[in-house]
Amino acid sequence: METLKSLLPDDLKLLIGQSTSENLDLTCSSLMKSCQLLPQFQRVIGQLTGGAALCRKSKESALDWKKKGNECFSEGDYAKALTFYSKALRYAPMDMDGMDDKLVGTLYVNRASALYKIGLFEECIRDCARAITIYPVYSKAWYRRGKANASLQRHESAICDLQISLFMEGSVSGKNQIKEDIQLLLPHRSKATNESDYTKKNEKLHAVLADTKLHCVTTPDKGRGMVSSNDIPAASLIHTEEPLATIITKSCRETHCHFCFNEVPTDPLFCRSCTIPLYCSEHCLEQAVGCNFVRSNDFSNFQNNLSVELWKYATESISLYHSARENGGDLPEHTHECGGAHWPAVLPPDVVLAGRVMMKSIEKRKLSGGLDKNIETLDFSYSYNKIPPDHKLEMHLYALVLACCLRHYLPSLETSISKFVLLISQIKVNSMAVVHMKSSDEPDLSKKSSDLSAIGNAFTSTVEQVCFFFSSVTF
Structure with missing residues (x-):
């Protein structure tokens, strides 16, 4: 990206640095015309869209x-x-x-x-x-x-x-x-009177406790949060929310599922078209990639050789991993990134999230009756006008890269770039890191150190936090 910055005219850099949310269409259009003449820019787009085949199967x-x-x-x-x-x-x-x-x-x-x-x-x-x-x-x-x-x-x-x-x-x-x-x-x-049926999927059943009362709190160090006024039994689900988009961080790409972010078992599954993401189950694979586990049709010739009971058992085994996606209308997060360079390894997390948010928005509009000429922006704060000039230039370049990579999905390339600039700005303001934190429920108070902070009788360690993905927050 620094190379591309150095190749841009100084007057264009100045124009972008002084830009506001009101004149983004002008600055984005000028940047697009300048970059389209640069071979270096075309090379970047080629790598991200599959031209270099950096992550292809072999x-x-x-x-x-x-x-x-x-x-x-x-x-x-x-x-x-x-x-x-x-x-x-x-x-x-x-x-x-x-x-x-x-x-x-x-x-x-x-x-x-x-x-x-x-x-x-x-x-x-x-x-x-x-x-x-x-x-x-x-x-x-x-x-x-x-x-x-x-x-x-x-x-x-x-x-x-x-x-x-x-x-x-x-x-x-x-x-x-x-x-x-x-x-x-x-x-x-x-x-064998009480053996488990291996075809039944294990389901984690959670219940939201009706008598659990939560209230918001604000602390100087950690900001806003929710606390409960009564005891909550272990493994109880208190609150759930679907993020607009998520991304796993580099440190956990080889150990955690790229869809649900749980640790992968010893028998992980992989994307069908590229070598980067891995998944913990068929469900996560289908949700992320958007296709079912391939089922073969080469078994029908054996029907006459098996008893009715064995044939039923065999067909149930073959269809076990061939279920339709539960959310068939949702665009899989990984599909538009698959085939070229691994986007999360090349682009900043907020830029990758912007692409995933936009693709989901486009798919929803398709399902509701087709693409409009104008792409809507999220109703979040973005504070673009307060961003330093160098950061504005970087956001413009990443927005242009993202728009060019997704041009086949967008109604208009030129008008979409400014939408991406604002979207990236919104994600910077409204995204959060989700971390695994070590806790101590019953600490030795005589040995309490400054590493522990307390709310009531509960202590949570503020050290050894492991950030494993970013999530776009909805309000």
């Missing part, structure tokens, strides 16, 4: 990571093999047109095998279910899930998995091994 890279995983697995280093198989899945193309069903299915089963060896049977079952959904004719996927279900004493499910695996297994030695495993499980079949 089947060759996936195969390289798969090979390394196989080597570690054969040597008994299952933890390292797990890491390599995850990297292979990260690079494996999974879009509708470019996915190699057999490769992706094999990668999921390989990772499931490493998870099984480590003793993570639930995670193993999830990866096997993903492999079955994508490549249902793969005998090893059913077999590995059957073994994991058996380890969890889910004997009925284990036997069904192994029986389906038996129908698909081509080798004589493989069939004999599966038959032996089934025979070992049959005596336990009648005892």
Whole structure:
């Protein structure tokens, strides 16, 4: 960005530095005409919109990571093999047109095998279910899930998995091994009276307490907040609010889900078209990327070879991760950024948030009857006129970059730039950082230090705060 600044005429810099919210259309139009003549500017736009393909999938890279995983697995280093198989899945193309069903299915089963060896049977079952959904004719996927279900004493499910695996297994030695495993499980079949149904999704049930009374407080150090006048039981949901847009910070990109911001499990999922974001579940993947987990249609030929009960069990397994998005009308936050350079790694957080807020706004207007010629701005304060001249120039450049990247979605490029300037300014004023904070509910008062602040009998540590994403706040 500094290079672009240096290439701009001094009179244009002065004009932008002295600009107000009333003459943004003029300054933005002048900046656009000047930048469109610069090759450096066009190069930046190309990198952000996919021209450089910095974050694209690569089947060759996936195969390289798969090979390394196989080597570690054969040597008994299952933890390292797990890491390599995850990297292979990260690079494996999974879009509708470019996915190699057999490769992706094999990668999921390989990772499931490493998870099984480590003793993570639930995670193993999830990866096997993903492999079955994508490549249902793969005998090893059913077999590995059957073994994991058996380890969890889910004997009925284990036997069904192994029986389906038996129908698909081509080798004589493989069939004999599966038959032996089934025979070992049959005596336990009648005892499986209360086993969990693996197809049921675990749901976290929260209830807003009707008798909880909250009131606002203001402290000199921390500003506004809410406190309760009565005790709140642990794990109670008191308040919930959907942000306009969110973004995860760099320090947590490899450890937290890019949609819900919870820590990812040992079997994360990845974007189908690029190698950057990772997600903790199929639900978060679908909400962020905007497409369902790919389901294969290569299983129908086996219907005549299976009993009615086994066929029903098999089809339920394949459809497990093929549900429609719950919020089908919402534009996925990651879609418009996917394919080129990773926007959060290149652009400031407030600029990325501005793009996500704008895209959601555009999608909502489409659903309500088409795009208007004018893009609405949020009804937030922005204090643009008080911003220093250097910051105004930077905001103009980022607004121009953002508008050019999203030009295919915007009704008018020239009139949209000023809207982005104000939107970025609004986000700077109204956004907040959400942090994980260590707390001490029952501190030793005799050892209380200045690091702890108290409201009543509750103490919260003000140190070791870990910022993990920014959120645009609604008022």
